[in-house]
Amino acid sequence: MMDQHYNFAFLDERTKKRIRRALLKAVAVPGYQVPFGSREMPFAYGWGTGGVQITASIIGLSDVLKVIDQGADDTTNAVNIRRFFARTTGVATTGKTRDATLIQTRHRIPEVALTEAQILVYQVPMPEPMSRLEPSRRETIKMHALSEYGLMHVRLYEDIAQLGAISRAYDYPVMVNERYLMSPSPIPKFDNPKMHMNPALQLFGAGREKRLYAIPPYTAVRSLDFEDHPFEVQRWDHACALCGASESYLDEMIVDDAGSRLFVCSDSDYCEERRDAGHVGTQQAVTLHDALAVPADAITPAEQEAA
C-alpha cells in the first residue's frame, strides 16, 4: 500500500523529469558520465542513492521491481531499498529475475540472461574509472573528452610487468562503444561479459558523485586487455554446494574453525530456480588446500557434476 504522505516514488515530478533528461543524454552517448543534480535521499550517500534516484525516476505502476545486493534479494540493504519502493509506490516486487521489469543491483549482474523488456539499474560508488590513478575530476573530464586514456594503459602494462597479470578483480574498466572508458561499478570481472550486447537497457547511478551513465541495448562493451594477455573471468574448482551449478559466481563461506569452506551461488534466485528444477549439489563443505598447492588436485566441476 503506497504511503500517501509522499509523491509517487518519493521524488517530486520535476526532479524525476530532470533525471530522465540526464538519462536520455546518457543513453545518447554510451558510457559518458552525465552530471546531474543528485538529491539527498532517505539513504546515506554511498548506500545506493544514485541507483534509487534512477529507479524512482523511471518506475511506473505496471513495473515489477527486483532489488539485489551481492546477488541476493535478502541482504539487509536490498531489503531496505525494496521496502522503500514498496512503501512509496505500491509497485509489485519480486525475487525472480525472469518476472522483473526493473532490477536494481549492487555489485552483481543476475546470472539469468536479461531481455529487451528489462532495465538493469546499477549502484555506483565511484563512477570515474581512472579515479584511483587521477583523483581530480577536472583532469579526468579532459581525458575523456580528448580520448586520452594513456594513464589507464600504462597501469595495465605495469600490472603485467610487475605482477604477471592485470590486478583488477572487480570494477574492471571497459571501453563502451569503442569510445568511452567506463567503470562498470564494483561487479566482479566475472560479470563483465554480460554487459556486452545485452538486450536490456543498463543504467548506472552515482548519487554522491552526482553522475549517471548508460549502456543502451546491444552496445559493444569491451574489457581492457592485451592481445597476448586476454581478459579472463574467474573460475572455481568447485561447483555450488546447494544446486551444483558450475557456471555461476560463487560465494565462499567459512563454516568451521578448521577453515572448511562452502561454495554457494551468489545469485540467490538463480540457485533457487535450479534447486526447484531438481539440481542438487554436493551439500558439503570443502577443506581448502594450502593456497600454494597446484590446483590440479582439486575436483573439476565436470567430474563433480558426473559424481
Add this chain to the structure above:
Amino acid sequence: MKPNVLLSARQAGKSFVHQGQPRWACRGVSFDLYPGEVLAVVGESGSGKSTLLRLLAARLACDEGSVHYDVRTESDSQPGGLMDLAELSEARLRWLARTDWGFVEQHARDGLRMNVSGGANVGERLMALGARHYGQLRSEAVSWMQRVELDTGRIDDLPATYSGGMQQRLQIARNLVTHPRLVFMDEPTTGLDVSVQARLLDLLRELVDELQLAAVVVTHDLAVARLLAQRMLVMKDGCVVEQGLTDRVLDDPQHPYTQLLVSSVLTP
C-alpha cells in the same frame, strides 16, 4: 625538390602582466625550420628562450604574430600544409604532441611518469595509438632502450631508480617511439654531470642524424648549440638579437651581446 617548411614562426610574441604592466617575455621572433634541421635558441636566464619554446610547442598562445606547423593529415585527399597553431583545436594539438612532436623537458620528472616502469613510459604513446600486444610493446621498449644506450635489464624499474642521465635517455626514448618529425628540447643536458652531458649530446647528435629529426633546442650553453645545431637564434630580453648559421654566429658574432656571450665562454 625543395622540402616544405616544417615549422614557421612569424613575429611571434608573448606578454605577461607583471605588477600591472605588460611585459613582453619574447617578441618579434621569426624563422623557418626545415625537416632534419636543428635550431638552437641561446640566451641567458630571463632572455625569453623558454617562453619561445612553449609558444612554438603550443603550450602558450601567441599574443602577437603566429606559429605555423606542417600538419600531416590521415588521408591524401586532405592536403596538410602549414597551419596556424592557434586555429587547431585542443584535441588536435594534444594529438600532435603525442605523435608528430616530441618534448624533452629539462627535468626528466616533468616529462616522465615517475610511478610506472621504464617500459611503460616508452610504450605509452604506442598504446595511445592503439597498440595492444604486450609482448610487442615490450620488445619495442627494449629496442628503444638499446638505442638510447639504456640497460634493458632496467625496463621494469621505476624511473626514480635511474640516474639523471638515464632518466633523460628514457625521456628521449619515450618521445621518439612515434617517430616524430619535430622535437623540442628544453635545456636537455643542463644539470647533468659534465661527462654525462657529453655522452648525451653525442647520443642526441646521432639520433637527430639517423632519424632525420628537426629540433628546436633551448640552451644557455654555446657548446650544445655548436654540437647539435645548424642554425641558432641569440636572445636577450625577449628579442632575437642575432640569428644565422651556428658556425658563423659563433665564429664571427656581429651583435655586441653575442660577442659578450662568445667571449665569456671559459677556455682552459
Add this chain to the structure above:
Amino acid sequence: MYVAVKGGAAAIESSWRLLEAQRRGDTRLAALSVAQIREQLSLAVDRVMSEGSLYDPELAALAIKQASGDLMEAIFLLRAYRTTLPRLGYSEPLDTARIALVRRISAAFKEVPGGQLLGPTYDYTQRLLDFALLAEGDGAATSPLVPTEEAGAVPETPSATVPRINDLLAREGLLETPQPVDAAPPGDLTRDPLMFPADRALRLQALARGDEGWLLAMGYSTQRGYANSHPFAGEIRRGFVSVELVPDELGFAIDIGDLEVTECQMINQFGGSREVPPQFTQGYGLAFGGAERKTMAMALVDRALRADELGEPRVAPAQDEEFVLSHADNVEASGFVQHLKLPHYVDFQAELELVRKLRVAHAAAIKEAA
C-alpha cells in the same frame, strides 16, 4: 548443512526496536522534549540548520532528538527532509546591515560606529565545568559563576541599521569589492552538481553547508602557514535579519520572517596592481544562528580559495578548491566512509581468487628458477 538464511527483513526490524530503546535511554527519566532541545541546546540546533541547509529550529531539534544527539545524523535527516519540500522561490539577498544585534565585535578597530557589543559568548568565560548545572531544575540563577544581573533583553525585530565595517572601508577604497564575473544569476548548489572551476557564489554555498570541523581544520592550516593570508577579524555580527521575497503576483518585496545569522568578514593581506592601488582583500562567512567558529573558518577558507582570482600561486591544500569542496559535505563523507560496513564479499571473493592465482604463478616461477 548450510541453509540459505533469509533473515534480512527480521533483522532490520529487530534493529529498529533496539535503536528506539537506545534513543529513549533510561525510562525512569523524563523524555527530552523537542522544545527543550531547541532552547537549551540551541548551538547544536544552529549547526544542524546550517549544515542541513534548512532554517527551522524546531525540525532541527527534532532531528537531534531522533538522532540521539549525533549531529551529523541529524544533519542528514534534515537534508533528506529538505528534498521533499516544495520550492517557492528565491529570497532577496539578506541585508545584514539591517539587523537586531545580539552580538557584534571587531578586532580590527577599537571603536566602530554602532559600538562593540559583547553579547552572549563563551569567549570570556573560564572553561571550568560548572557543577551547579548538574542540579535538576533552574540551577543557572544560583550559579556562582554568573553575576546576578538582568538577563539579556530579547532582541527586537531588525529595524536599526548598523553599517558593516566592510562597507565603510570600501567607501574609502581600502577594501576590494569583488563583483560577480557576469550578470547571470548565481548557480544553485542544491539543484546542479558542483563542477570545477566553481565561481565564488557556488563555493560559498558549498562552504555554508560544509562540515564545521573540516572548514576549521582548513582555516587553521592557513594560519599555520599553509597559504597564510594575514587575516584580521574585521567584523563578526550576530543577530536577526529579515527575509524578504518578491512574489510574482505582487512585484514588490514582502517580509516573510526573521532569521538569526552570524556573519564574519575577514580583512586580509592587501593585493593590488599598477592599475589598482593596494587594497585589503575579503573573506566571508555566513551561517544560521550563533556560529562564530563556523563563519570565521568559512571566511578563512573563502579567502584561500580566491587564490586564482587574486593571482596568488596555489601552494597549499586550503587553496585547492576541488580538494576542499569535494570533501566538505559531511553527509556525503559520512555516507561513503560508513558504506564500507555494507557487504563487499563478492568483490572480496574476486580479490581472493586473484591473489590465490598470483601466488600459484609466483610459486611456479620460483620452482622453475630453481
